[in-house]
Amino acid sequence: MDRIVRVNMTDLTTCIEPVPEAWVPLGGRALTSTVVAAEVPPTCHALGASNKLVFAPGLLTGTAAANSGRLSLGAKSPLTGGIKESNAGGTAARMLAKLGIKALIVEGMPADDKWYSIHIAKDAITIQEEKELLGIGNYCLVQQVQARFGKPVGVMSVGPAGEMKMLSSNISVADPEAHIRSLGRGGLGAVMGSKKIKFISIDDTGTPPVMPKEGAKFKDAARIFAKTLLDHPVSGQGLPKYGTNVLVNILNEAGGLPTRNFTAGQYAAHDKISGETMHDTIVARGGMPTHGCHPGCQIQCSQIYNDKDGKYVTSGFEYETIWGLGADCCIEDLDDIAEADHVMDDIGVDSIETAVMFGVAMEAGVLPFGDGKGVVRMLREEIGMGTPLGRILGGGAGQVGRVYGITRVPVVKNQGIPAYDPRSVKGIGVTYAMSTMGADHTSGYAIATNILGVGGHIDPLAKEGQIELARNLNIATAAIDSTGMCLFIAFPALDIAECLTSLVDMINARFGINLTGDDVTALGKAVLKIEHKFNQDAGLSKEHDRLPEFFSKEPLPPHNVVWDFTGEELDTYWNF
């Protein structure tokens, strides 16, 4: 039986509640955003006692559905000042679902300076004071926590950056190899740090998988669904072979690879950091080019990247991280970028926010463009140690821009713009401007249709059709984020009709209900409206649904295009 678990950090109590009727049909992002909108005052301080952390597996998490193991986390973001949902792989989502926990809501804040850990198991939820593991990085922490319990428990933790409440801090989620996945964006590590929680551990011992109400129907649908994932060229071939980093060469070719703090759209050294080069390097060093971020992943876009001596450096080495430190910071050495990725995961900072931040810091002269060793040093010795400079850098791109008086600061709602230049890929620009999350490519991945030819083709350099494209993708994504599915199922979903119908069929068989495709679209719309209202009530008005001025003033080579949507045009995004 599903239930809601509340952990109150003010009085250190726990409480198990039945699921309110209105929350029964919700999961993942739909549930986290609904709870945050209902229970967190929009004008509260994100690092104060009124904010809440809402962890929720998706509607299909815990079942045998492929790629259904994503964990959603919602809260008010200290980075954007608006609502946030961040999701990640790892083992925690499946464990929570198997334990029948529809949502874990962490609220309040301890009055004293003590730190705590939370342990969730089949028969008990406990809060314990934590002294031993404070100040240590996420890699070591996961090892120590699993050693403490003597089994591969799920772990969600903050590194030193989260403990110090830095706005770029994230929450790590242990994956099946005890490596790190991240609830990356929006500074939610700072919220966990503000509640003085170093880690949450989960033990699902004694819980069977979630069995659907209509088993035969579920299997029929799951079989069709899996076939569509395998048949689509992006989810079945490109992502498994090269990972998301397949995009470096593609975006470079399209002139949309932001380079040297967003001053050009192509990077001369793109081949040195490309997915193809990375694949060959991984294979030559005995790493794993294909690897899943969570149990039950079919797409396997992750990888394990080793150093020259064949020793593990990082996994889940993503395009956006490699783009950010590579093209945007002009670091040509993939090993330096991998080392930086490892340190970012370890100290617990978002690798997109941090990479965008370093691009701004390099323009400010804090360190030279291309200084990979300098980035690693600053991550370890400044941000990781919380020096005054580290505190500035750990505040993200917007903060560094303000401190150093830089005007070319690629952020929307104070969140760093990732990996795709909005001037030459205009659909993603609309997503960056309008997303309830701040600049976030995953909330409406227009690259699919602008660049990859998935879901049709809309000219990336033209304005026509982009607002409608971004709106539809944001609606669909809000729905997918509610199922527990990896967003990459959107590629087959946009091209193969049976993908979406089988997804809906799986949800119906799981719960014994009769949703239609239109119901799922309506869910996505409802989620966006809830989030938009929260943001408006928090003080984020339509003037915040805009890109920074420099995008309209500075033509981007090689196409020499500027961002040319008016505010009035952008505001039509919300006409639904």
Next chain:
Amino acid sequence: MAYQILPDLCNGCAACESECPSRAISHVEKLYTIDASKCTQCEGTYDSPMCAQLCNTDACVPA
């Protein structure tokens, strides 16, 4: 006796992998395979082998 996954039937959906209590199932060339030396047929954990219960294509069978 261990279980095996028939490659002609496996569609790589990963359903079996996520619940194998002995972590005997791994991903090889887009499909899944069972390491017979690790497979316990779920003895002591489930009433019957969970991979076979979850498999969408009836590919998990006794070796």
